[in-house]
Amino acid sequence: MSGPFQASPLRPDDLAGRKVTVMGLGLFGGGRGLTEALCRWGAQVTVTDLADEKKLAPSLAALGGLPVRFVLGSHRTEDFLEADLVFVNPAVPRDAPLVNLCRERGIPLETEMNLFFKLFPGKICGVTGSNGKTTTTRLIGEIARREMPRTLVGGNLGVSLLPDAGSALPTDWAVLELSSFQLEDLSSLSRRPEVSVVTNVSPNHLDRHGSYRRYLECKKVILEQPPSEGWAILSGNDPVVRSWGAAPGRRTAYFGRATTILPGAPGVWVLSDGQVVVRGIAGASGGGSEPSVIFRRSDVQLRGDFNLVNAAGAAAAGLAIGISPGAILLGVRAFPPVPHRLELVHGEGGVEFFNDSIATTPESTICALETLGPRVILIAGGYDKGSSFRDLGRVIARRTRAVILIGKTANAIQKAIAAADRSLPVFLETTLADAVRRARGLAESGDRVVLSPACASYGMFVNFEERGEQFTRLVRGQPAL
Numbered sequence: 001m002s003g004p005f006q007a008s009p010l011r012p013d014d015l016a017g018r019k020v021t022v023m024g025l026g027l028f029g030g031g032r033g034l035t036e037a038l039c040r041w042g043a044q045v046t047v048t049d050l051a052d053e054k055k056l057a058p059s060l061a062a063l064g065g066l067p068v069r070f071v072l073g074s075h076r077t078e079d080f081l082e083a084d085l086v087f088v089n090p091a092v093p094r095d096a097p098l099v100n101l102c103r104e105r106g107i108p109l110e111t112e113m114n115l116f117f118k119l120f121p122g123k124i125c126g127v128t129g130s131n132g133k134t135t136t137t138r139l140i141g142e143i144a145r146r147e148m149p150r151t152l153v154g155g156n157l158g159v160s161l162l163p164d165a166g167s168a169l170p171t172d173w174a175v176l177e178l179s180s181f182q183l184e185d186l187s188s189l190s191r192r193p194e195v196s197v198v199t200n201v202s203p204n205h206l207d208r209h210g211s212y213r214r215y216l217e218c219k220k221v222i223l224e225q226p227p228s229e230g231w232a233i234l235s236g237n238d239p240v241v242r243s244w245g246a247a248p249g250r251r252t253a254y255f256g257r258a259t260t261i262l263p264g265a266p267g268v269w270v271l272s273d274g275q276v277v278v279r280g281i282a283g284a285s286g287g288g289s290e291p292s293v294i295f296r297r298s299d300v301q302l303r304g305d306f307n308l309v310n311a312a313g314a315a316a317a318g319l320a321i322g323i324s325p326g327a328i329l330l331g332v333r334a335f336p337p338v339p340h341r342l343e344l345v346h347g348e349g350g351v352e353f354f355n356d357s358i359a360t361t362p363e364s365t366i367c368a369l370e371t372l373g374p375r376v377i378l379i380a381g382g383y384d385k386g387s388s389f390r391d392l393g394r395v396i397a398r399r400t401r402a403v404i405l406i407g408k409t410a411n412a413i414q415k416a417i418a419a420a421d422r423s424l425p426v427f428l429e430t431t432l433a434d435a436v437r438r439a440r441g442l443a444e445s446g447d448r449v450v451l452s453p454a455c456a457s458y459g460m461f462v463n464f465e466e467r468g469e470q471f472t473r474l475v476r477g478q479p480a481l
Contacts, residue, residue: 015043016041016043019046019084020045020083021079021087022035022038022087023049023080023088023098024048024089025049025089026056027463031047034160034162035068036163039068040163044067045066046068048076049071051072051073052073056072080098080102084107086102086108086109087115088110088111090111090179091181094184112162114188116161117186117191119165120165120168123172124175124176124194125140125144125176125193126155126176126192126196127140127155128178128179129198129199129241131202132309134341135307136199137175137176137177139310139332139335140314141153142331143323143328144323144331146328146330146331147322150169151173152168152173152175153174154177155175155176155177155178155182156179156182157177158465173321180218180219183221183222184221192221193230195230195231196232197233198222198235198238198241198244200238201219201240202363203386203387220244223250229251231250231253231320232244232250232251232253233253233255233267233313234254234255235256235309236256237257254266254268256312258270258271262277265280267280267316268294268312268313268319269312270309270312274296274308275293275296276296277292281319294325294329295311295333299332300332301335301337302338304342304371305370306367306371311335315328318331339355340355340356340464341359342372343355350445351443354451357452357453357464358468360453360454362454373398373400375401375446376399376400376401376450377404377439377442377447378400378403379406379452380396380404380413381405382453382457383457384409387455389416389454392416393415393417397421397424398420401425401447402424402427403425403426404428405426405428406428406430406434407455414428432467436475451471453467
């Protein structure tokens with residue numbers, strides 16, 4: 001698959017005095033870190049974003065004092081055609097008119113993540129998947145830092161690692177969460193992660209990629225063109241991901257749930273009794289032909305069986321990186337729940353309130369309901385990414401006692417629920433505040449009110465973090481920001 005960008009001929013050392021345009025500042029951190037690095041390298045930086053100054057206030061405040069020219073509320077053609085180099089935010093469609101214009105005029109296009117891959121001298125562990133990649137990425141970082149304290153953790157997590165790339169050593173590791181958008185861009189480079197982890201796949205971002213097939217092609221980029229002695233760490237329970245184990249040039253290990261019989265495939269497996277067993281990760285620390293227990297369910301602070309599988313994937317990646325089993329056990333024990341993921345944020349009158357705003361796919365919400373149901377009052381809905389809600393409707397019917405829907409997908413989710421159970425109480429509300437008020441009125445002692453949207457936040461909130469923070473403030477009786 002050919003990438004949408006051609007590799008930039010410019011290097012950081014060449015950027016002093018050059019005109020560089022950053023298309024899309026955003027609030028997720030990548031645009032801010034990129035801008036800081038460009039200024040450090042002496043570039044003449046223009047940052048342009050369709051959002052206005054009020055919406056971008058946190059990012060603008062973080063860049064205060066830097067010599068940056070901001071063009072907000074619109075994109076101007078001259079800021080692109082007069083640039084020596086244009087950086088494009090991952091959220092910008094790759095067929096946007098100004099991006100296409102740059103291609104036609106020969107203006108080099110670049111991304112923050114691609115530049116990191118070019119500059120970082122160490123080794124990279126990349127993590128992708130439709131669900132679970134944030135938890136898995138952070139847990140791998142926690143594990144790796146036990147024995148490699150210089151390990152960087154970032155990528156699609158809201159933190160740019162560009163400012164740290166120049167000071168890294170060839171022996172250092174970076175653990176990166178990589179989205180399908182970032183991987184699509186990465187296809188234009190020859191470098192791939194030394195250790196590539198794929199947690200699972202399911203239809204997602206079809207509004208951007210156009211088809212599930214194209215989405216899978218972008219995900220599979222992480223396994224292409226492997227470095228010498230590279231590793232593929234793949235879900236053993238996802239039939240599509242499991243089929244990618246034949247990627248040439250990489251050693252392959254798996255992770256996932258096992259039955260009463262331990263799989264013969266090398267990997268880290270979760271047994272029905274809660275033991276997590278490593279077997280046959282040849283060449284990795286602690287990897288032998290005989291199975292051995294690496295940790296147990298009681299060692300993991302995270303809720304849900306799906307998080308136990310995430311921990312198994314992180315352990316497999318840790319072994320491939322070269323971390324000892326003992327350090328993996330300590331990392332797993334110390335790792336706290338990820339904010340906005342099944343996060344217990346409030347309790348009153350015997351009712352628990354959970355913030356699961358990071359659940360932007362139906363599959364993530366299904367995991368939440370399987371973990372917290374059936375006495376759940378679910379708040380769901382948001383931006384339509386083209387996902388099917390059929391399976392979610394069936395699980396909602398089985399694992400909740402009432403549902404409150406908001407956003408553009410509310411009617412589609414309601415139809416999916418009705419197809420499974422027309423008797424389940426379903427309420428449509430306009431805002432999250434209205435949804436929380438409705439949930440309070442419905443909740444009884446022993447219930448759990450769960451924000452698990454199954455959809456992106458676009459159109460109602462800046463990102464899933466703002467959505468989760470607003471929910472937390474609302475259930476605690478604090479004014480919304």
